Amino acid sequence: MADDLERRLPDVPAAFPRPDAKLSDDVRRRVLALRPPHRLGRRLGLAAGAIVCVAASLGFTIGYWLRPASVDAATSISIAVRPGEAIAWQGGFTLYGSIVNGLPHQVVTIEEKSCGGYEPFHPVVTTETVQGGAFEAEPYSPPAVSMLYRARWRNGTSDPVDLRIRPRVDLAYASGFFKVGVWGDGLFRGARGVVERHDKRLGWIRVGRFTLRSNSYGTGGYGYVHATVRRGTNVRAVIPTSQVGRCFIAGYSNIVRV
Known part of the structure; x- marks a missing residue:
């Protein structure tokens, strides 16, 4: 081919x-x-x-x-509260925390901001650290509404901690009538609560309801309940969280023995 x-x-x-x-x-x-x-x-x-x-x-x-030590120290502070709730104007709680470097004699400022308020955080009390960097403090004036607290050290601040406040509830009894007084930095007009008696087997049992009226000076309120209970019975008043607004938690009165 x-x-x-x-x-x-x-x-x-x-x-x-x-x-x-x-x-x-x-x-x-x-x-x-x-x-x-x-x-x-x-x-x-x-x-x-x-x-x-x-x-x-x-x-x-x-x-x-080689990063600056002051930057770390200025933001390394923590705060907590015990217990996490209190009664209006009664206090009974402690703010505590620590700084990261553990130095004593460091000035720490406690700041607060009220629930529902428009004011910024502002100082309420100062304290000093002890050996190990720990500190604790109590505000000079107990709060009457739920608060946020934070700690300031040098140029840094801690994350805020929430203290929940119960309205103060006072219960009195005379001639078949229970008078309920409610105290706190809030408006409680129209809030509804109950009066309860204690039973050894069944616990707390409702014996009456009340609706709060406003006090003459604005905050707080009062109400009345007419109820017949057996002599020697323990009685209390309760206002649930649903009735006191977002800046309070449920309120419980003192116990009255009829």
């Missing part, structure tokens, strides 16, 4: 011409001489990567240990 193609196409060879073998060997040797050794290039790449990792680690470590 090759002879037939050469006969028909005299200018085109039937087979692709093969290159000269000597010339091919010479070109192969020159190309291989120009390529760098593969193993050496890989080693150089690994070495460069290791140097970059070491430099980054050193930079992070140096930056961490």
Whole structure:
């Protein structure tokens, strides 16, 4: 077939011409001489990567240990409250916390913000840390509404802590009538509560309801309940959380023994 193609196409060879073998060997040797050794290039790449990792680690470590101590100290303060609830105008709770560096004789300022108020946090009492960095304090004036408290040290402040306040509820009894007085920095007009007697088997049982009227000076309120209970029975008044608004929790009166 090759002879037939050469006969028909005299200018085109039937087979692709093969290159000269000597010339091919010479070109192969020159190309291989120009390529760098593969193993050496890989080693150089690994070495460069290791140097970059070491430099980054050193930079992070140096930056961490050389950061200003005042920045850390200014924000490292915590505060808590025990117990987390109190009765209006009666206090009975303690604010406590610590600073991170544990130094004594550091001045800490306690700030407060009232529930429902528009005023910003403002200082109410100062205290000092003891050995180990701990501190505790009580406001000079017990709150009459739920409060947020936070601690300030140097230029930093703690996260706020919430103190929930119960309205003060006073119960009195005379001639078959119970008088309920409610005290707190809030408007309680129209709030409904119950008077309950205690049963040894059943617990607290409702004996009457009341609706609060406003006091003449605005805050707080009072109400009356007429009920007949057996002599020697313990009685209390309760105002549930649903009736006192978002800035208070349920109020419980003193127990009266009829």
